Amino acid sequence: RRPVMLAELLLVAAVTPPVVFAMGSAWTTVLIAEGAFFLFCSIAALLMDVRNRQEDITAFSTIETINVIPVGILYLDPRGRPLLMNRCMRKNLVELHMPTDLGDMSGTWNDLRKLSMQMPESSQNRVRINLDRFGEARVVVEVSPAEIRLFVHDDVMVSGRLFERIIGLDVTEYAHAHDRLAQANHLLELAGQELQAQIEEVKKVADNAAYLRMRARVHDVIGQRLSILHRYLEEGRLDDESLEQIDPLLRSIAADLRSGGDAEPAEQLGDIVHAFGLVSVQIDVEGALPEDARVAAAFLQIIREASTNATKHAQAHRVHVRLWQEGADADGIAHMTISNDGSPASVSYREGTGIPGMRHVAQDLGGSLEVHAAQPFTLAVSIPLNASATAQRRSS
Template identity: 40%
Template sequence: MGYLFELDTPVIVALVVSFYVAAGGQLLHVLFLSTRRGARPFSLVKLYEVLLFVHLLLAAATANSVHSSYGVALFRLKAFSFPIESLLWIDAVAALLGLALAIAYRRPIMTSEIALMALITPPSIGMLGHLVPYLLIGDAAFFVFRVGAALTLDVRAGRRSVSRLSIIDSIRALPEGVICADDEGRILFMNESMRSCLTALGFAGDLAETRGVWDDLEEMANKAEGGADAVLPEGIRLEISPDETRLFMRDRVRLGHKEYRRMVAFDVTEEESINSDIERMNHFLDVANTELVAAVENAREVSRNEAILRMRSRVHDTVGQRLSILHRYLEDDDPDPEKLACVVDLARTVVEDLAEPDDIDAEGALRAIESSFSLVGIVISVEGPLPCRPEVAIAFVDVVREAATNAAKHGQAHRVDVRLGESSGCYTLSVQNDGPAALGEVHEGTGFPSMRQTLARVGGTLSIVSTSPFTIEAQAPCAPPHEGEDQ
């Protein structure tokens, strides 16, 4: 170590400054490692970095001894002094630990510092002789660079990673209010969000303990009439302001080896707004459901009434037709016994014909009408095809049946002429009989209203010409009415 005293003063001063700066930077690096959190255990890494800090302190003490012209390298601590050369065995421990870490973490970049640590040990210094000053200069230059690079990486890592300090800063910036206290109620931590909530509720801004705070919050919620305030199983909901609602919850949390009381105030303003909207929507749905039930019941009543009207119409048409045929047959001066069997069959099938079939064959029904009335000598002549719209064709057949029944019952007719056609976008129907002209005004009983109702369902109309020959005229549109139009 004696060769160090041959160095020039500026070089020695530079070494002293470099080693002290490097030692200070290394201490900051160790502190950064202590606050950093990660999955990898840092105990051995921290020990290695601490040994590097001790190495830099010893190097700084060595340079300072040379600068102070002690004549020997000493580590001075107030009244005590230790020969530095015997303390340099710490570098051997650091070199061995560094080698183990380099192998474990596969860090060949650590080779340079491990070599320097191994060279600055008592045996190596004894062998190097006059090269020791250059070794010390190289050591200072290397560790100034290493510490600077380590601090730069620490700053970058600190911006990306989570440390104890950054966790506290994050809690302070949380929108949720947080307060922690010990079992005696003394507040250990309270962020600004919780402080502003409690202040808005009337608590002191410099609140020092939490004893009685929860009971006061419960009392506020119980005294409130209406609104969002309520004591719930999960906590206490309070309206901080017209635009803010908070849910206060409490529990116990373990920090280190001790449990503490924690109270959190969650902002549930948006949830309350959504709940209010849901309640309004539920009320609207209840009202709509009530109206819908009433509408369905009304529709059922209308449907029942329509079914009754249809049955009444079918009873009138079917029974009236059969009775008219039977009446004409009985009035015949010379009834034909063979036709009697057919008339009896018509009477027997009245109940079957009253049933409303699922699929009505308009052509077949029209031929059946012709055949039935021919039994009593009434000829029904049909000219033209039935309409292409099935519902109009069925309606026209019903009109023909009712017109033929009226001709047989009231007109004493022997011939009924039916003309089917199409004109100006409408299907037309004309039914004439050769009975005598009506005397006076025609009284519409059940038959004519039934025919009008039948035609109205397909958008058609009915007109009567009571002069001789007695004529019933009907028309219905070729195209179905658009949805929403009155039929």
């Protein structure tokens, strides 16, 4: 099984008496080869023993392993004498200015607890101590401590004997990661609270916008109906036929408020013309409403308000609405003029709330409204057909 041993067997056979007598004087060469071979085997065996000893686990290799691990270990016997203390534990105690001699160390754990007395993380068998950058222990926690040590104390049984064990751990990275995580959680909590507050503000703004839209709708619908009813009363039209005409007009107030103006623009314009026609106010419409839904809705709101004002304040019997468009749909401008044959405006004419409201409707879409107070009283409105983009730019 070991071919190298064949050479050794041959050399052993060469020193037997029969072989020696047979070789005569040549046997001296065999003796030299014999000595060289055994010297080689002895040196090789010693080298193999050294290598095997380094690879085998011995008491010395176990102690060396305990000394190089990054965990502090201290074993004390019942009298407080150190049975085992590795280099990491010795280093930790030196940083804390505590004794590391091999005498009585029974008070080591109590000294560690005193150093961490004010630390909230400490307990009966666990203490945490912060070290500053100069390696001195401190009790007060700073924002970013340089190093943090955690010591754990317990009792263990070894070979039937009770020993006190103290383990020291470097938990600097874990503690800093925990602090960063706690700070990130706090920032997330603040961001969540801020987001919730912004959501509440958005809800308030949305509620206010809905309220303003409803208020404008109520003003348009009820104001129109009241103006028509006022004209009926002024003209003394209280006969059965007039009451039959005005009854559905008044009953439709709630339905019009619920609809929110969802009908087609042309249909809404027809309803306005029909409603004022009941009180002998003729609304002539020249041209067609623009296809842009937002511009058409603004024109309808202005037509309704202007007709109401003409009926209520100027006692008009005819309102003329002219609609036209300049340019292409993308870059064009929609124009509208509204005039009436009512009584002329006084010299000290002042705008109330109706005209500023109509002007605001046009300006919201990037347009304008001009008033010509001379007879006939005329409103000139111009709104660009890219009003949606203008309104989005303003809102942003």
